[in-house]
Amino acid sequence: MEIKLHDKYFEPFISAQEIDFAIANLARQIEDDFLDDVPVFIGVLNGSFMVVSDLMKHYNGDCEVSFVKMASYEGTQTTNEVKQLIGLNQNLEGRTVVIVEDIVDTGNTVEELKHLFKEQNVKHFKIATLFFKPEAYKKDIKLDYVGIRIPNKFIVGFGLDYDGLGRNLKDVYQLSEK
Template sequence: MIQLHDKMFVPFISAQEIDDAIQSLAKQVEADFGHETPVFIGVLNGSFMVVSDFMKYYKKNCEVSFIKMASYQGTTTTEVVKELIGLNQDLTGRSVVIIEDIVDTGNTLIELKELFKAQNVKELKIATLFFKPEAYKKDIKIDYIGISIPNKFIVGFGLDYDELGRNLPEVYQLNDK
């Protein structure tokens, strides 16, 4: 068990399970895009570790960039998504794969879909390491899912609780007892 600020967290997903899921995601995406040079867009801050490991396993040509979006305050979503850092490249006619650390409500995906629609991308796919099907309420297809999890608050491997816990190599779940 670990403590971050005022909350206790219990072990949930091991570093090995995370690594296996990322390898699987990379293979699936490579099978679909290995014939072209896709642009991978990591959604900061949480996806930096996912993107880093994903890039180690993706063996074909690709490009990578990041965008920063924010929708959480503490352990709850604000329901308002803000774009904090935008893209600096023309993606017209390109295949884009958004790489997320976690998809829960889907609010960030709505904003991202609109953003990339305005960029006139050829194809837009979404990959996420963690997916909370119970929390997801949108109609946007998640193309690549690493691990489906219950609707519990988690930290580690890029995910944080008020900026703490991102550096943990495994994932912990909020101990709500």
Template sequence: MIQLHDLQFEPFISEAEIEEAIAKVAISLNEEYKGQNPVFVGVLNGAFMFASDVIKRFEGDCEVSFVKLGSYEGTSTTGTVKTLVGLNQKLKGRKVIILEDIVDTGNTLEEINRILEIEEVADYQVATLFFKPEAYKKDFEIKFKGLEIPNKFIVGYGLDYDGLGRNLTQVYKRKE
């Protein structure tokens, strides 16, 4: 059990399970993008660990960029996604892989889709470490999924609760 701010969290997903999920995503990406030069776009802050681990396992040429979007306050989504830091490179005509820590409602993906349409990318796919099918409300395809999980609030491995918990090597769920 751990305490972050005013909430308690209990162990949920082990470091070994996370490593296995990342390896699965990386194998699929290597097969899909063999011989190509995709641009990985990590969604900050949460995806920094996942992005690093996936990109290290990518066997071909690639480029890396980041965007910073925000939609959470405390343990719940505000329903509004704000672009806090935009893209720093042009993506017109490029193949892009979005690296997300977690996909729940899909609101962040909607904003990313808007950004990528403006950028006129050739194609993009989404790779996420965690996917919450119960919470997902959009129609964007999530092609590469590490783990499908229930709709619980989690922290660790890049995910936080009001700034704390990102550095944890395993994932914890809110104690009910």
């Protein structure tokens, strides 16, 4: 069923069940890589809050969780400029850091995060994303864990928004072509 957020219409795209399966798979992959380690999962707000929550429900190893807040979108378009809004207040030197993104498209946020964490002298720096738009990706930075590859379409739901609306949807919707 189509939904309306502000002035735009969105159609169903990815079900809550598909999302849950993808997140459980991400958790298993990360667990396999860090059996003898205690990673620090760092969610990128606002979009990743639901991904981090569900990832933690599926992750069976010891871990810590923190968040950073960055922004690069206005409406349905990326601004191509990443603004750091809230930084990290803990020492991560020698730690394993897993960045948790809701979506990676251009890669601008990932590039800025890699730069920020390189200065922290972390042991391992890994990137996990629920959604990845390979067609839009413009960086040479490897994404270590990818849940679902999607076309370069604007989506909302499961933490992703359109000008503040839609984050609470359990399914994901794509911008309608109508």
